[in-house]
Amino acid sequence: MDAVTEAKRNAGYRAADLVKDGMIVGLGTGSTVFFAMERLGERIASEGIRIFGVPTSNQTAMRAEEYGIPLTTLSLHPVLDIAIDGADQVTPSKQMIKGRGAAHLREKIVADAAKQFVVVIDSAKEVSVLDAAVPIEILPFAYGSVCRKLASLGGEPVMRNGVKKDGPVISDNGNYIFDCAFGKVDDPSGLESAINAIPGVLENGIFAKMTEKTLIIVGKSA
Template sequence: MELKRIVGYEAAKLVKDGDIVGLGTGSTTHYFIKKLGERVKKDEIEVMGIPTSYQSFFLAKESGIPVTTLNEHDIDIAVDGADEVDPDLNLIKGGGAAHTMEKIVDGSAVRFVVIVDSSKIVDQLGSMPVPVEVIPDAMRVVQRNIEIIGGAPALRMAERKDGPVITDNGNFVLDVAFEEIGNPWDLEVELNSIPGVVENGLFTGLADEVLVGKDGKVETLKRI
């Protein structure tokens, strides 16, 4: 947790007075939002946040960060976590089931900064399943089509309620395991081409830089 705190605090330094900020979702981004709220109060900077989930919305309000929407403002900088990061800064996201709005917000930002600890850095994506948000009525046919392209889908079940996880958009999440992900760019498009799929957790070509917490320090990786 200390590495998450360090990298979250470092990312908060990147936000400038007047910025519209995309607020990611997850345990690492939690520290970023809390620190940004401190800057709003102590440094008296004026920013507005665009949350990617109810979690980040409530945390922003609690931290004193005014919120807005993409319908009202463009995003200067988005800060978000990731579940996996490969050498080309492609990502797997969606462990918190917020990847649809995360991709919209992160992909709309002028600058998209990813914050992770070193355990999230991998040689190739695919050690964890790819989250796929699915319209409930389409789940069976989506599962069948995912199996055709080589995936093994499993419906994500809730831990503290009976039944499946329900996203902020009212949909289900399939966690799809692949033997390997040789070309994440093509797989991202292929998954999103299946009727009934809302969005998947592969984020290819979106991250501008990744702040990595390692050995008590922060290392910056930039897309070439």
């Protein structure tokens, strides 16, 4: 196991060990979260803890089934005890950019529903200022007008294209994903609101309004 993978595993396992018997757990998407799910599966098997997970993507739902994690929905459990997710960039003030896996719409809904939001990362994701391209989920009908307005905000929107698939990436919700570069983001909260105010935008990958309930776990390697 290389150092980065070991750090991700360390972060995921530490997050999973915060989960208590009887909790409803939001399950994010991505490699570090999958280590948390691996550990939760171990705890279910060895300790007999009883939990339910709310997955943020089809991939997460399939992985949860592999690990023996029972699933439920936000309709049945609109308030979650904890949500565990990863991030692409995180600042010291706990503001972040997410969405490399194109699941940020459901991830933000699940994080908002959780009492505690636990974000698992390796040290490479720590930054002083957010500057990665911002993933944005856009209703296909509106992408032309949305891109024009993103440009007026100083952004450079680029449609995310598939790998091993011709054409655009389509989210689990049936929408387009654009990655929009803004350079250094000096006001993450303001930009998050401005992007979401554009008709046709479903959600963007800036997470700047949940810092009070957010716990960042940075994984370590031996």
